[in-house]
Amino acid sequence: MQGIVIKSTGSWYSVRLENEKQVDARIQGKFRIKGIKTTNPVAVGDIVTLKETEENYVITDIQDRKNYVIRKSVNLSKRSHIIAANIDQALLIVTLSHPTTYTGFIDRFLITAEAYHIPTIIVFNKIDIYTEAEKEKLTKLMAIYTKIGYKCVAISALKEANIEELKTIMKDKTSVVSGHSGVGKSTLLNCIEPKLKLKTSEISESHSQGKHTTTFAEMYELNFGGFIIDTPGVKAFGLIDFDKNELSHYFLEMRALLNECHFNNCQHINEPKCAIKAAVSTGEIEEFRYNNYISMYTDDEEENYRDKGY
Ligand SMILES: Nc1nc2c(ncn2[C@@H]2O[C@H](COP(=O)(O)OP(=O)(O)OP(=O)(O)O)[C@@H](O)[C@H]2O)c(=O)[nH]1
Numbered sequence: 001m002q003g004i005v006i007k008s009t010g011s012w013y014s015v016r017l018e019n020e021k022q023v024d025a026r027i028q029g030k031f032r033i034k035g036i037k038t039t040n041p042v043a044v045g046d047i048v049t050l051k052e053t054e055e056n057y058v059i060t061d062i063q064d065r066k067n068y069v070i071r072k073s074v075n076l077s078k079r080s081h082i083i084a085a086n087i088d089q090a091l092l093i094v095t096l097s098h099p100t101t102y103t104g105f106i107d108r109f110l111i112t113a114e115a116y117h118i119p120t121i122i123v124f125n126k127i128d129i130y131t132e133a134e135k136e137k138l139t140k141l142m143a144i145y146t147k148i149g150y151k152c153v154a155i156s157a158l159k160e161a162n163i164e165e166l167k168t169i170m171k172d173k174t175s176v177v178s179g180h181s182g183v184g185k186s187t188l189l190n191c192i193e194p195k196l197k198l199k200t201s202e203i204s205e206s207h208s209q210g211k212h213t214t215t216f217a218e219m220y221e222l223n224f225g226g227f228i229i230d231t232p233g234v235k236a237f238g239l240i241d242f243d244k245n246e247l248s249h250y251f252l253e254m255r256a257l258l259n260e261c262h263f264n265n266c267q268h269i270n271e272p273k274c275a276i277k278a279a280v281s282t283g284e285i286e287e288f289r290y291n292n293y294i295s296m297y298t299d300d301e302e303e304n305y306r307d308k309g310y
Pocket residue numbers: 125126127128129155156157158159179180181182183184185186187188199200201202203207233
């Protein structure tokens with residue numbers, strides 16, 4: 001029989017069977033993924049084969065993953081933790097106030113998701129409290145990211161504004177929800193699926209670093225179809241085998257121009273006849289996107305992408 005892993009505690013897994021029944025299972029044998037050392041062989045979102053034994057259910061096989069996101073362990077073991085697998089899309093929740101999400105963070109997230117082949121939808125939350133200036137900024141940012149190719153939605157989770165639009169995007173898909181602490185992820189998920197009753201917290205409450213490190217992702221079924229994966233404490237994904245020279249491929253508006261650079265290994269920094277720099281000077285590519293590119297290019301410590309708190 002087959003099922004989908006909706007929760008893992010490390011030794012036990014909750015699996016939703018095809019008949020929608022939920023069972024606890026353990027694993028038998030060893031599962032390895034080529035190329036990476038992981039601390040967890042089975043992750044939320046994995047499609048698994050199970051067999052029923054006298055006492056319990058046992059996972060005997062894992063289907064090849066369509067994609068997965070990892071978090072690199074900070075200790076010396078260099079092992080990675082698979083946060084979730086088989087994701088259709090990421091919802092990046094951002095706010096232009098209380099707290100401010102900077103484009104440095106947004107772009108790092110988008111580039112990471114591109115590298116994992118996960119489409120991202122940018123969800124601007126808390127529009128109910130934006131000032132006129134912030135509303136202008138919202139319009140500008142939405143236009144820029146839409147032009148690049150990202151779907152953008154402006155909502156208020158608290159006032160339940162534009163939630164239907166978001167539900168349409170989420171319907172029948174498996175979405176992973178990410179964003180800074182305090183942007184309203186729990187509020188949004190509760191508003192979309194009230195039976196979840198996730199704990200929300202005042203943004204003034206400080207979140208000590210490492211507090212969430214042992215929290216595992218969890219998958220919830222949506223009443224209107226689809227799943228969401230909540231990743232408590234994970235602000236962004238870690239990257240594996242990230243080749244700096246390929247960074248500009250993940251900036252979608254740069255990717256389109258790469259063939260026009262004079263040197264085919266152009267890094268778009270100080271090479272002559274660079275199509276990217278030319279596009280920045282004409283305004284075709286936004287300067288802040290280019291600056292974020294340079295900042296990611298020069299910042300080769302992967303940990304910095306993740307925990308700097310952009
Ligand atoms: N004004 C306004 N406040 C909101 C909105 N959405 C969430 N909030 C508030 O923002 C604060 C943080 O919300 P949470 O839902 O706990 O944020 P979170 O992203 O889950 O935070 P972590 O659990 O720390 O990752 C709470 O006080 C919410 O009431 C919104 O649309 N408008």
